[in-house]
Amino acid sequence: MTIEEILKGDIKKAIQKHFEIDAEEIILQPTKKEFEGFYTFVTFTLTKTTRKAPAELGQIIGNELIENSSVVDSFNVVQGFLNISLKDQTWLNLFGQMSSHPDYGASPSNGQSVMVEFSSPNTNKPLHLGHLRNNFLGDSLSKILKASGYDIIKTCLVNDRGIHICKSMLAYRELGNGETPESSGIKGDHLAGKYYVKFDQEYKKQIKELVEQGMKEEEAAKKAPWILEAQKLLLLWEQGDADTMALWQKMNSWVYQGFGETYKKIDVSFDKTYYESDTYLLGKDIIEEGLQKGVFYRKEDNSVWISLVEEGLDEKLVLRGDGTSVYITQDLGTTELKNKDFHNDRYLWVVGNEQDYHFKVLFAILKRLGRTYSEGCYHISYGMVDLPSGKMKSREGTVVDADDLIAEMIQTAADRTQELGKIDDFDSAEAKQLYNQLAMGALKYFLLKVDPKKRMLFNPLESIDFQGHTGPFIQYTYARIRSIIRKAEQAEIAAVIPGDAYKLHPAERELIFSLSLYPSKVSAAASEFAPSLISQYAFELAKVYNQFYAEVSIFSDPNPEATRFRVALSKVVSETIRKALGLMGIEVPERM
RNA sequence: GGUCCGGUAGCUCAGCUGGAUAGAGCAGCUGCCUUCUAAGCAGCAGGUCAUGUGUUCGAAUCACAUCCGGAUCACCA
Numbered sequence: 050m051t052i053e054e055i056l057k058g059d060i061k062k063a064i065q066k067h068f069e070i071d072a073e074e075i076i077l078q079p080t081k082k083e084f085e086g087f088y089t090f091v092t093f094t095l096t097k098t099t100r101k102a103p104a105e106l107g108q109i110i111g112n113e114l115i116e117n118s119s120v121v122d123s124f125n126v127v128q129g130f131l132n133i134s135l136k137d138q139t140w141l142n143l144f145g146q147m148s149s150h151p152d153y154g155a156s157p158s159n160g161q162s163v164m165v166e167f168s169s170p171n172t173n174k175p176l177h178l179g180h181l182r183n184n185f186l187g188d189s190l191s192k193i194l195k196a197s198g199y200d201i202i203k204t205c206l207v208n209d210r211g212i213h214i215c216k217s218m219l220a221y222r223e224l225g226n227g228e229t230p231e232s233s234g235i236k237g238d239h240l241a242g243k244y245y246v247k248f249d250q251e252y253k254k255q256i257k258e259l260v261e262q263g264m265k266e267e268e269a270a271k272k273a274p275w276i277l278e279a280q281k282l283l284l285l286w287e288q289g290d291a292d293t294m295a296l297w298q299k300m301n302s303w304v305y306q307g308f309g310e311t312y313k314k315i316d317v318s319f320d321k322t323y324y325e326s327d328t329y330l331l332g333k334d335i336i337e338e339g340l341q342k343g344v345f346y347r348k349e350d351n352s353v354w355i356s357l358v359e360e361g362l363d364e365k366l367v368l369r370g371d372g373t374s375v376y377i378t379q380d381l382g383t384t385e386l387k388n389k390d391f392h393n394d395r396y397l398w399v400v401g402n403e404q405d406y407h408f409k410v411l412f413a414i415l416k417r418l419g420r421t422y423s424e425g426c427y428h429i430s431y432g433m434v435d436l437p438s439g440k441m442k443s444r445e446g447t448v449v450d451a452d453d454l455i456a457e458m459i460q461t462a463a464d465r466t467q468e469l470g471k472i473d474d475f476d477s478a479e480a481k482q483l484y485n486q487l488a489m490g491a492l493k494y495f496l497l498k499v500d501p502k503k504r505m506l507f508n509p510l511e512s513i514d515f516q517g518h519t520g521p522f523i524q525y526t527y528a529r530i531r532s533i534i535r536k537a538e539q540a541e542i543a544a545v546i547p548g549d550a551y552k553l554h555p556a557e558r559e560l561i562f563s564l565s566l567y568p569s570k571v572s573a574a575a576s577e578f579a580p581s582l583i584s585q586y587a588f589e590l591a592k593v594y595n596q597f598y599a600e601v602s603i604f605s606d607p608n609p610e611a612t613r614f615r616v617a618l619s620k621v622v623s624e625t626i627r628k629a630l631g632l633m634g635i636e637v638p639e640r641m
Numbered sequence: 642g643g644u645c646c647g648g649u650a651g652c653u654c655a656g657c658u659g660g661a662u663a664g665a666g667c668a669g670c671u672g673c674c675u676u677c678u679a680a681g682c683a684g685c686a687g688g689u690c691a692u693g694u695g696u697u698c699g700a701a702u703c704a705c706a707u708c709c710g711g712a713u714c715a716c717c718a
Contacts, residue, residue, distance in 0.1 A: 371716085503647070
């Protein structure tokens with residue numbers, strides 16, 4: 050039982066005893082900094098049933114707690130707020146519990162499995178900042194759910210076919226002159242992206258020419274030579290034309306090589322990768338099933354539809370008149386495949402909020418088809434990363450490239466570190482590792498600290514900070530603690546929890562309180578699918594530790610019991626920081 | 642036009658299952674390194690919580706309306 054649960058029980062008993070009312074669930078909130086205490090119970094809600102004034106209620110309950118609660122030390126009442134302080138012995142017991150559990154904050158297996166699909170790149174362009182947010186969210190969520198007791202399967206659905214892929218293939222075929230990543234020195238995914246942009250430039254030029262010849266823009270967009278050629282290429286691809294397949298495989302292999310490097314840098318990996326070229330024909334048997342069940346219906350032109358008006362959605366096409374699939378057809382098929390492959394209890398899709406409607410439709414259709422697993426389907430919808438100029442657009446080159454940004458971050462980390470000159474004795478491999486840890490810490494933290502649902506702004510002119518509310522701030526706190534622990538080990542000072550007579554320093558109490566919050570933050574992050582809760586927590590904990598660090602001396606305290614306790618406290622804080630950052634995919638350095 | 646999401650300090654964001662004088666970081670200004678890492682700590686300054694009405698003992702938080710921004714409503718993915 051947690052302290053909070055004990056306290057709630059005691060308050061409930063106090064209310065029962067004095068007023069003979071069965072209080073509903075007791076809600077405690079953290080006491081505001083300007084008041085004394087750690088937990089606050091608001092008594093306003095009881096005024097009606099008890100016919101007592103709020104402050105009087107606080108006094109009555111407070112006195113009862115002093116008498117009969119095993120954990121309460123003192124209280125004060127401000128209007129309808131009962132602020133409660135705990136006994137030092139309670140804090141120390143609590144600390145003893147967490148320091149003896151290395152897995153403190155993690156839940157044992159609950160026997161449930163979750164598939165998390167994220168990243169899902171297109172093979173016609175390199176990753177950009179928006180993809181990074183997606184990758185970090187998916188990866189972090191996987192780690193958080195795993196810590197909460199779920200078995201996790203990370204998947205990625207690669208969008209490796211379609212008209213957009215044919216566009217870059219066409220531009221390469223026409224303008225590439227046999228250029229390769231090796232011959233050009235351009236990373237494979239960037240090389241493909243280069244031809245995707247070239248296609249767009251040429252295509253626009255062709256449209257402009259047609260418009261000048263008197264064609265309407267809409268028609269010109271459909272009749273420009275290159276778009277017709279790209280469509281032809283798509284048909285050839287679908288027929289399995291040897292030359293087309295060879296070109297497709299060649300370019301995709303370059304892209305995978307490039308993606309591989311980027312995934313390695315950001316330390317993201319998958320348990321299972323699906324390729325759209327394998328799955329794009331799936332889903333047609335589901336259409337047949339839906340028709341038989343009367344869930345779908347056929348129109349005169351042979352196209353197949355579903356009406357989701359009852360669900361507050363519209364009529365939706367699920368199969369074209371010519372029998373070919375649309376997006377939703379493929380997704381129905383792919384979801385069915387995932388379920389066949391893994392039989393998970395839950396399916397998560399980390400996909401941008403521009404597809405909110407699509408997922409509502411997908412889940413609604415699955416439900417209509419009687420798929421029980423639809424109950425466990427969730428769209429983890431996240432906001433776009435915008436630039437001050439607006440939305441990022443690959444074709445127009447207004448994107449923040451992931452590789453470029455990572456390289457800049459590493460450079461900044463190196464510059465900043467060298468300026469401070471604290472690691473002059475590191476060899477180059479150690480230094481490089483540190484720069485990477487700091488760069489990725491800053492970048493991941495920057496993207497994960499914001500509520501996933503909200504769109505966020507990135508200003509390329511203001512580089513991502515290494516000070517203040519950042520990953521490196523928390524990493525720094527960790528490194529400081531590690532330094533203390535090394536010193537303690539050298540001096541052979543053991544980490545020991547003090548006896549009953551020990552009087553806690555306020556900064557020590559604050560730290561234990563902060564540490565006690567960790568498990569509930571992990572479970573909240575898991576149930577709300579919000580890694581930002583972990584990032585906020587890690588920052589708070591680091592801040593509280595830094596205050597402690599500035600306020601008390603660990604090694605020069607006259608009381609050796611205090612020194613040993615503070616070493617123990619520091620150790621648990623460092624472990625909790627390491628675990629919390631670990632849930633965000635951020636590593637911690639021994640020194641920085 | 643319908644639906645959905647958002648609007649909190651100069652900037653970037655917390656807080657939103659209703660509770661105390663609305664919090665951080667950055668930027669600005671003051672202090673603090675002969676003592677465990679100053680990527681730090683302490684402090685100052687900065688707010689009509691988009692607007693209005695309602696519900697309530699109590700509203701940034703809930704409801705309704707309005708304004709602003711974004712997304713979506715494709716036989717694109």
